[in-house]
Amino acid sequence: MTKEQHLQRLRDDPLYVILGEALSCGRTNVQTAADVLAAGVRIIQYREKHKTWREKYAEAKEIRRLCRKYDATFIMNDAVDLAVACKADGIHVGQDDAPVSFVRQWAGPQMLIGVSTHTEEEMTEAVRDGADYVGLGPFYPTQSKRDVHAPVTPKVRQFALQLSIPVVAIGGIGKANIGALYAEGFRSFAMISAVVGQVQIAAAVQALRQAVAVD
Template identity: 40%
Template sequence: MRPWDAEAVRRAMKMYLVMGGVNTTQDPVEVLRQAIAGGITLFQFREKGTGALVGEARITLAMQLRQVCSQHGVPFIVNDDVELAVAVEADGVHVGQEDADAALVRARIGDGRMLGVSAHSVEEARRAVQAGADYLGVGPMYPTRSKADAHAVLGPAGVTELRAAGIAVPIVGIGGITPDATGAVMAAGADGVAVISAIAGAADVRAAAAHFAAAVRGMQA
């Protein structure tokens, strides 16, 4: 059996933190530790944007964050960089629609690593699943400032539409989600929520993560 079957991916999706050094004014390694203590279940390293690390500094940070995840049994995903993912022995790769072709990424990482793909429509979702995506990142759910290249807001209805169209793979909603909005996203059919600044930019990272984790648990009670 593949290490990342649908149920394993679904469990990992519940509370998904996306972060790079540009998303926090604190030490990102400590931010990740606090977020894990607060209850995140999966981490994606996304080092993009103004001031993002490059070269050896980027690799070093990725390895430090990977080590923290490994110590706590939290899957570690790399955004849009297969070479880095392989170098740090990441659990998977996530690509957007404007990034590398999902089918080519799947061919390069094999079946042993998780593949996530961003999708903003039924057509994109179907192509991603056909290319071998283990899960879809769908959004933005709400307006967000964390991504300069964010698409138009889909809202939870975007998840509902994908489920109604027969898209069965795990889905994580992303974009402007707050703990109070978590219920609406999951009620629409998402398996979990992904956040960036709501946790990475919080003054109390552990408490922020815990609020989200509690909201997710509340939907599963």
């Protein structure tokens, strides 16, 4: 797939699943990725904080292979070197990670770059610096990440809907609230617990898709 096709997927496909082994009901990251892909998810982010570089590289290569098998978009979290090494389709960085200009120089023009944001100023800066999409959140309280901000305000949410690049909503999103956010205008939702933290991943994915189904 081309970069433009991956970007279009971010606009059209609501499910963006982040892997988190500690929340995966005893499954490994690779096992979870296989189950998520088999359930029909086509955007996966690999986020692993507590393993060695070589362990993460080995996992990322296998998950990248699975994503190619399913024609899915594979995004690496934080580590630009890992993203390049495993030939990921994208890299997602936070406010304390490498700036977009550096990531672009290292990763090249065809790799998607996403940036975590919480304010209007951070979103504006991400667009100005050449990010391909922003992650915005948290929308609701979440247990999946420590030291998170307070939920984004309605004003920030409305600002996000005016951006020229895709916005991925994140933070406490699940089947109970995803439909309301979709009705509000958001189209992409990054989730951990609502998918990988469920015993039956396929059923969880189906329920989430039904929650944003438009007649």
